[in-house]
Amino acid sequence: xxxxxxxxxxxxxxxxxxxxxxxxxxxxxxxxxxxxxxxxxxxxxxxxxxxxxxxxxxxxxxxxxxxxxxxxxxxxxxxxxxxxxxxxxxxxxxxxxxxxxxxxxxxxxxxxxxxxxxxxxxxxxxxxxxxxxxxxxxxxxxxxxxxxxxxxxxxxxxxxxxxxxxxxxxxxxxxxxxxxxxxxxxxxxxxxxxxxxxxxxxxxxxxxxxxxxxxxxxxxxxxxxxxxxxxxxxxxxxxxxxxxxxxxxxxxxxxxxxxxxxxxxxxxxxxxxxxxxxxx
Amino acid sequence: xxxxxxxxxxxxxxxxxxxxxxxxxxxxxxxxxxxxxxxxxxxxxxxxxxxxxxxxxxxxxxxxxxxxxxxxxxxxxxxxxxxxxxxxxxxxxxxxxxxxxxxxxxxxxxxxxxxxxxxxxxxxxxxxxxxxxxxxxxxxxxxxxxxxxxxxxxxxxxxxxxxxxxxxxxxxxxxxxxxxxxxxxxxxxxxxxxxxxxxxxxxxxxxxxxxxxxxxxxxx
Numbered sequence: 001x002x003x004x005x006x007x008x009x010x011x012x013x014x015x016x017x018x019x020x021x022x023x024x025x026x027x028x029x030x031x032x033x034x035x036x037x038x039x040x041x042x043x044x045x046x047x048x049x050x051x052x053x054x055x056x057x058x059x060x061x062x063x064x065x066x067x068x069x070x071x072x073x074x075x076x077x078x079x080x081x082x083x084x085x086x087x088x089x090x091x092x093x094x095x096x097x098x099x100x101x102x103x104x105x106x107x108x109x110x111x112x113x114x115x116x117x118x119x120x121x122x123x124x125x126x127x128x129x130x131x132x133x134x135x136x137x138x139x140x141x142x143x144x145x146x147x148x149x150x151x152x153x154x155x156x157x158x159x160x161x162x163x164x165x166x167x168x169x170x171x172x173x174x175x176x177x178x179x180x181x182x183x184x185x186x187x188x189x190x191x192x193x194x195x196x197x198x199x200x201x202x203x204x205x206x207x208x209x210x211x212x213x214x215x216x217x218x219x220x221x222x223x224x225x226x227x228x229x230x231x232x233x234x235x236x237x238x239x240x241x242x243x244x245x246x247x248x249x250x251x252x253x254x255x256x257x258x259x260x261x262x263x264x265x266x267x268x269x270x271x272x273x274x275x276x277x278x279x280x
Numbered sequence: 281x282x283x284x285x286x287x288x289x290x291x292x293x294x295x296x297x298x299x300x301x302x303x304x305x306x307x308x309x310x311x312x313x314x315x316x317x318x319x320x321x322x323x324x325x326x327x328x329x330x331x332x333x334x335x336x337x338x339x340x341x342x343x344x345x346x347x348x349x350x351x352x353x354x355x356x357x358x359x360x361x362x363x364x365x366x367x368x369x370x371x372x373x374x375x376x377x378x379x380x381x382x383x384x385x386x387x388x389x390x391x392x393x394x395x396x397x398x399x400x401x402x403x404x405x406x407x408x409x410x411x412x413x414x415x416x417x418x419x420x421x422x423x424x425x426x427x428x429x430x431x432x433x434x435x436x437x438x439x440x441x442x443x444x445x446x447x448x449x450x451x452x453x454x455x456x457x458x459x460x461x462x463x464x465x466x467x468x469x470x471x472x473x474x475x476x477x478x479x480x481x482x483x484x485x486x487x488x489x490x491x492x493x494x495x496x497x498x499x500x
Contacts, residue, residue, distance in 0.1 A: 179449040193361040
């Protein structure tokens, strides 16, 4: 080989060695998201906006809500500081893609756990069990779910127009007349204006409205159609998944229970019972 | 986007669509008839010699024409109960569309009124007819025959405006189309077929009015 070829060849050999060194080291490190986040110093969380009481903006434009608080609890477990979170706002259909492509470390965006979604992302343990509830105006002649049920076909229930919305209502009130509105605010306005006797709405939203407008509304006390809300993560990072689940467990029944309890009260107006001491 | 079109969901819901269409037509016909009556009365007020009648009718026309129909509907359905006026669901929409139609039709009829040659009115006065008799037996017949071409535009518009009733959960045609879409996510199929229904009905309305126009035309 002449001199030029020799230089080229040795250069090539050295680059290949360096490349394999780099790839080996990254394969060896196989860093979990956990280490990445700790090194970065803040948690990147995907969430939405405009859905009280889960993720919405206060008067100063800051994101607040239950999902925001859950993210804060995870950040506390990482940095002992619930404010070390940066939120990426995403639309509902970006939740899975953003999580899988590492645009966010975790998504906390009132995500319902479905088998079909669980095939793509890993879910944490649920931090809320959502359901459909019935809300009446205070002073209505119907005070409880039993009253509504007894009134049969005389009852008018408003609901957000949705796939099988009428069936959802009939699952609880088989003979009620159903008014389907294009957005949830209108379905609540229907109860305000006496157009409907009750609105079928997310239990969390009912809790929020009752705490925001004290004395205006009444919860029928009946909830149906349970669904779990969990955070979503990449499915191949077991270290990260274990860590987040542990933090959420301690928030819901361990050292951080008071924080979780305070959020629950703030956003849903519900006081949680203390976890029973003894057997976990 | 146009691959994999499947209209089966639409065919399955033909009776719902027919119900929606029937309801839309009923709402339109009632509102158009009542709105026309209001429009004629208001048109006479707009051209009246009495100033207070002109002010009141001008206020009505200007006020209503500058508010979108959806806002009028929402106000009547959700807002009026606050002051104790609780109309039924259909009644609320008919009320809204009627006062909306009245304002627009008043302007159409007013145009017809001011185009009546003065000589005809003077002939009536010379024959000893009272103002009311002139209005009813001379001006009104001429008015109705001369505004026919302009009316078809408004009537077609008012029929399409019945789609706004879906906002207060009235299950007319647009509500039914939206329901098919929500239930099956067959967006293009549902909306394309629904659009066709609207197009054919509007063409039908225009044709019927054309026939009336030709029959009732003032001979030239």
